[in-house]
Amino acid sequence: MQFKSKTAEKKSGNTVSNFEQIRSAFRFLLDREIESEEVASAFSKLSKIELIRKITSSREFISKFGNLKTPTIAGSEPKLDIQLDLQPRELTALFDHIKSEWNRLGETDAHWSVASLEKFRAANMKQSTEEFYKVGESIINTTHKTLERCGLGLDSTTTALDFGCGLGRNTFPLANRYKTVLGYDISASHLKYAEKRRVENGKKNVSFHQLTLETIEAGLPAYDFLFSVIVFQHNPPPVTLYILSKLLEKLEEDGIAFFQILTYRKNYQFNAEGYLKEIKQGGGMEMHCVPQSALFELFHAHNCRVVEVTEDYWSGPTPGDLSNRFVLKKTRT
Structure with a gap:
């Protein structure tokens, strides 16, 4: 060319x-x-x-x-100044902000907001839609190769939960493997695209749901397999910990979780009060991290055994970023 x-x-x-x-x-x-x-x-x-x-x-x-990629963390990096607990009013304000931003992205450039490549811009999607969804098949195939390497398996009667499902890019390949798949996302505009494709493709074992504080507090359904990539990193640390805690709470005994989280970012800090004062509508996608130590403490609290932790490239090539994939298995109490 x-x-x-x-x-x-x-x-x-x-x-x-x-x-x-x-x-x-x-x-x-x-x-x-x-x-x-x-x-x-x-x-x-x-x-x-x-x-x-x-x-x-x-x-x-x-x-x-x-x-x-060489190891991101040398070992001499300082502890990050990150607030991990929230007041109820702060949690509500953060949820409202996240919902507003992602709903706006879904209305303006939905596919690009999931995979930030020019070919997935709204103007190019007529010729790129199928390619966009094929990426999901590759991601789910890699996920299951990871589970096989870890000696973990799930049968066809499994109920899977795709957190941050967006447009259903990973949800539909999961539906080809499991009896029931639940897709949850905070953005109603993304879910409209996902539901439209579900109907067009006749996927009767998939259902999409908007994630709100109300639905979380009312109680999420029990399920066997948690899947989530390129999602938690766009949420402030205490929001990630809150949501992940609620998800692991509903994971069945012997259930498996596979998810990705950014766990270190050079010079990153988070304070809810300061963040809420400075946020701007239309600011675009944000990147946040949660320290591994806080995650391991959460896993222990929910009787989840860490099977594997690997470094990955989902956060992009930013120097000083450490992104990890976690594989957990919930033990019997």
Whole structure:
């Protein structure tokens, strides 16, 4: 594919200076041409090292050549200043904010809000819809290979819960494996897309539900398998702990959980009062982390045995980020 030769505005001497360098990076690292001039323009805003990190940490690169990512945490990093407990009014305010932001994203650019690639922008979805949903099949296949490696299995009568289901990208592949699948999301606008596709594809063993404080406090249904990726990292730490606690509470004995959480971010801090004063509507997707120590304490409180913890790339190539996938099994009391 040929593009007009343009020169990107330089931020520093180390910034990628022209599209030919970006095209060369795609050819060398991915063995293909770059998709479009719009994608090249987005990459031109990165420094050279950021460009390399972004490409080599992408799912496409890893699927072709393996993961080159070195350990994120050296061991000398400081403890993060993170508030983990909330007053009821703070929890309500945070939920309202999260719901508003994700509902707005669902109304304006739903598929891109799930997978932030140009080909999944609203204007491009007519030709990209099926590709978008095929990614979910790959994610669920990888999930079950992980469970097999851990010696864990679930039978076809399983009830699975997809937390942060969004548009149902992972929900529908789960429905091909299990008797009942429950999709929960905070965004009503995303759920409208998911329900439309459910009806179009005749998936009668799937149901979608909006997650609210009221539904949580009223009691979530019992289930056997928890699945969630690229979701918790967009919620403030105490909200993640609150929701995860309620989810694990309803996980059946001998049930299995597979989920991803960002557990460290360089210089990250969280204080509810300060956060609520500074938040802006329309601010876009946020990234938050929960320390592993707080998560392990929560797992113990709910009789969940940690089967495996692995580092992953779901949070993106940001230096100083540590993202982990957790596999848990709930023990008999």
